[in-house]
Amino acid sequence: MGGQTFAQKAIARAAGRPTAAVGEIVDVEPDLILSHDNTAAIARMFSALGLRRVKDPNRLAITLDHAVPPPTPQHAQNHAEIRRFVAEQGIRNFFEAGRGICHQVLCEEALVLPGQMVLGADSHTTHFGALGAFGAGVGRSEVLALWATGQIWLRVPSSIRIVLRGRLSEGVTAKDLCLRIFRDLRADGGLYRSVEFAGDGVASLSIESRMVIANFMAEFGVKNAYLPPDDAVFDWLAPRRARRTGEPVQAVREAIALGALYPDPDAAYEAEHLYRLEELEPMVACPHSVDHVKPLREVAGTRIDMAFIGTCTNGRLEDIAAAAAILRGRRVAPGVRLLVIPASSEVLQEALRRGYIQTLVEAGAMIGVPGCGPCMGNHMGIPAPREVVISSGSRNFRGRMGTPEAEIYLASPAVVAASALRGRITDPREVTP
Known part of the structure; x- marks a missing residue:
């Protein structure tokens, strides 16, 4: 065989x-x-x-x-x-x-x-x-x-x-x-x-x-x-x-x-x-398909209303740490909502112990109960019609987060955090302290 x-x-x-x-x-x-x-x-x-x-x-x-x-x-x-x-x-x-x-x-x-x-x-x-x-x-x-x-x-x-x-x-x-x-x-x-x-x-x-x-x-x-x-x-x-x-x-x-x-x-x-990993650059999946992907530099500057860090794809400790590093001592942009949901209680406890949660709350983030949250459009952060969301989740088809008229971009937690800081899609390398 x-x-x-x-x-x-x-x-x-x-x-x-x-x-x-x-x-x-x-x-x-x-x-x-x-x-x-x-x-x-x-x-x-x-x-x-x-x-x-x-x-x-x-x-x-x-x-x-x-x-x-x-x-x-x-x-x-x-x-x-x-x-x-x-x-x-x-x-x-x-x-x-x-x-x-x-x-x-x-x-x-x-x-x-x-x-x-x-x-x-x-x-x-x-x-x-x-x-x-x-x-x-x-x-x-x-x-x-x-x-x-x-x-x-x-x-x-x-x-x-x-x-x-x-x-x-x-x-x-x-x-x-x-x-x-x-x-x-x-x-x-x-x-x-x-x-x-x-x-x-x-x-x-x-x-x-x-x-x-x-x-x-x-x-x-x-x-x-x-x-x-x-x-x-x-x-x-x-x-x-x-x-x-x-x-x-x-x-x-x-x-x-x-x-x-x-x-x-x-x-x-x-x-x-x-x-070759060293040749890669930050990428973003644009509405309304996970393979409608462009380099971040091509969509940078797109205005957002909501930023979401979490889900089974990207709600772990290193994801929350990346967001906290970007937002430490800073505030989320006016008019932008940032929601962070740890993937598990273990992640939440360690993020608390390391001070990441305090940093995020001081930056204006909302912290959710460990779970799937708005990823499947049940609750805990459903966008309004015509709002633009940047998410660390896994799917961005119409209605995925509960609102068919919303636009969902997918990116890494660092990109999501940087975008929440600026109020528009942003390369995290531009805002890293």
């Missing part, structure tokens, strides 16, 4: 087989099954089919994150139904409203390890590729089947290899790399592919930056995204996992490293692309 890509190896492992061929239909048993606020709808379907018990409650992870605190009686009812379902089924991996966004939380809790498979009722489940796991979004009916049987079929995807060389320049981020990929290869360029990153540039990226890449690749249409796990990943996960299991950190680290999967040197790829 020849060399195997990461996706082939991960699917083969989840299927209990030695190999898997591209295009083959394979029955898999994932290590973790993820759902969030949509658990209520899935649970109703589960009950309507006469099903009473999930196959393995220890493989379920449920997080309340999309509408927290609940903005309507219906959202509150959904949360109440989920709490009852969790108690009835004996689901231990349940994370209450305020703990944070599912993808961030499951990483922080070390519930996902290199080489494992996570299937979730959320498109950004690709996030877990940052830790060397196979993460893929599936539909609610597929999650229902997984609850009932513990298994589902997958078609083994072909793979695209993206090689990263060098290091990012000052003021350029992993978000800019992703936007450049979308511009070059289009939003559907990775449709049902496994996108597998390689090269010395991967090691130069922080764990948080790798999460940006794996998460944001969902907008590239991929089935999964993968960055090869290294010592940085093992060191990040080991103490977290040890706290969960009670085992010695070094023993846990060795076990984590042993479970990692890597593509074979002679694995076959559908295409290969090279990006």
